[in-house]
Amino acid sequence: MKKYNSIAIVGTQWGDEGKGKITNYFANRADYVVRFQGGNNAGHSIIYNNQRFGLHLLPSGIFDKNVKNVLANGVVIDLEGLLNEIESLSKAGVNDISLFISDRAHIVFPYHKEIDTLQEENRKADIGTTRQGIGPAYTDKVSRIGIRIIDLYDDDYLKEKLKENIEEKNKLFESMGIKKKIDFDKTYKFALEAREKIKHYVVDSSVLVYKALEKRKKVLFEGAQGILLCLDHGTYPFVTSSSPTSSSIPLNVGIPSYSVSQTIGVTKAYVTRVGKGALPTEFENEISEKIREVGKEYGTTTGRARRIGWFDATLIKHAKRVSGLTGLSVTLLDVLTGISELKIGINYTMGEHILESIPASEKNYNEVNVSYIVLPGWTENISKVKSFYDLPKNARKYLEAIENYTGVPVVQFSVGPKKEQTINIENIW
Ligand code: IMP
Numbered sequence: 001m002k003k004y005n006s007i008a009i010v011g012t013q014w015g016d017e018g019k020g021k022i023t024n025y026f027a028n029r030a031d032y033v034v035r036f037q038g039g040n041n042a043g044h045s046i047i048y049n050n051q052r053f054g055l056h057l058l059p060s061g062i063f064d065k066n067v068k069n070v071l072a073n074g075v076v077i078d079l080e081g082l083l084n085e086i087e088s089l090s091k092a093g094v095n096d097i098s099l100f101i102s103d104r105a106h107i108v109f110p111y112h113k114e115i116d117t118l119q120e121e122n123r124k125a126d127i128g129t130t131r132q133g134i135g136p137a138y139t140d141k142v143s144r145i146g147i148r149i150i151d152l153y154d155d156d157y158l159k160e161k162l163k164e165n166i167e168e169k170n171k172l173f174e175s176m177g178i179k180k181k182i183d184f185d186k187t188y189k190f191a192l193e194a195r196e197k198i199k200h201y202v203v204d205s206s207v208l209v210y211k212a213l214e215k216r217k218k219v220l221f222e223g224a225q226g227i228l229l230c231l232d233h234g235t236y237p238f239v240t241s242s243s244p245t246s247s248s249i250p251l252n253v254g255i256p257s258y259s260v261s262q263t264i265g266v267t268k269a270y271v272t273r274v275g276k277g278a279l280p281t282e283f284e285n286e287i288s289e290k291i292r293e294v295g296k297e298y299g300t301t302t303g304r305a306r307r308i309g310w311f312d313a314t315l316i317k318h319a320k321r322v323s324g325l326t327g328l329s330v331t332l333l334d335v336l337t338g339i340s341e342l343k344i345g346i347n348y349t350m351g352e353h354i355l356e357s358i359p360a361s362e363k364n365y366n367e368v369n370v371s372y373i374v375l376p377g378w379t380e381n382i383s384k385v386k387s388f389y390d391l392p393k394n395a396r397k398y399l400e401a402i403e404n405y406t407g408v409p410v411v412q413f414s415v416g417p418k419k420e421q422t423i424n425i426e427n428i429w
Pocket of ligand 1: 043240276
């Protein structure tokens, strides 16, 4: 079997695990950083030249012109959002970006966002989407009416497809009793302007990444969201519309099934979730309040307060099975400092039975009981530790328990937002 020099960084919970920080940590040793799914529903901030940038779509290596940044075929691209991000970099003097956009990636048009919002408002139980048009754009892709980056460069086809799409959406609005009409001319004009601005980035990214892998270049696959938001293996229907698993990378990039050499699953030292859906270890008291405040647990894209739960080993075992995880990177360990007793959910039971996996149906979560172990916490400030052995004994025991109950080696942990606060236990990549 080929052994490429690649790594995937994926979220193992419901997103917001601190992947941005961990991806940045590895990005500047990569030759390529490849986003493979999702769109600008993702979000993380990067500090560059003392300035904070909110990245939603651009890959994390974008500030380094020696790193080739790829938006692969599995990503959905909001042209307006993309151009805004490129412009905000340019305003800060970052002009010489190395960006490659797949000719096969699908486009998120403004009408997708409007549909996303309307669907959310009209659903009996809203999903709590980011309203960035992600679901509607992937729906069009699956319905085979989507418009891809390559289509921007074929005038007749673009006109015909855009007309067809807009007519269909306008009918949908009408059927929902909404007076709104999408303006074809405005959308078409915008598409023509955008295509000029991005044309020098467009490539067949499957060929690009494949060649890089074959040459043993260091390729980092940057996941967005988390495995429990996976359309297939997440907590359906409260999921996103793509697959954040590393198993989805070959398809979403157009490369062989053996392309991912190792997968680091990023996990918080506890669990959070935004929006609706199951969160079996959720709790609400002064400790969750403290975690929310210390951990700044408010959404980057939406600003919503995140729900808080104890670390849940069952979720990671699920992530390990459906995605493959070669190591865990445990983030925000410092947030737990000062909590006298820490719980870890180790098993789900339903009646008499220990479940082998998470339930398939949301409804069954009501019957799930979580078994916990309780570990003593620590009070020492851990934000300056330089190695695993600098940690207080109870913090080490906490990480060891995570490793034991998930069956995945903890290879890295993080104790603060700075790069030097990411500490390797094992040498990775
Ligand atoms: P969508 O991806 O906007 O369709 O939203 C579907 C679900 O995924 C919602 O519960 C969102 O809150 C969640 N979601 C999407 N992207 C992210 C993310 O980057 N972090 C955390 N949750 C996300």
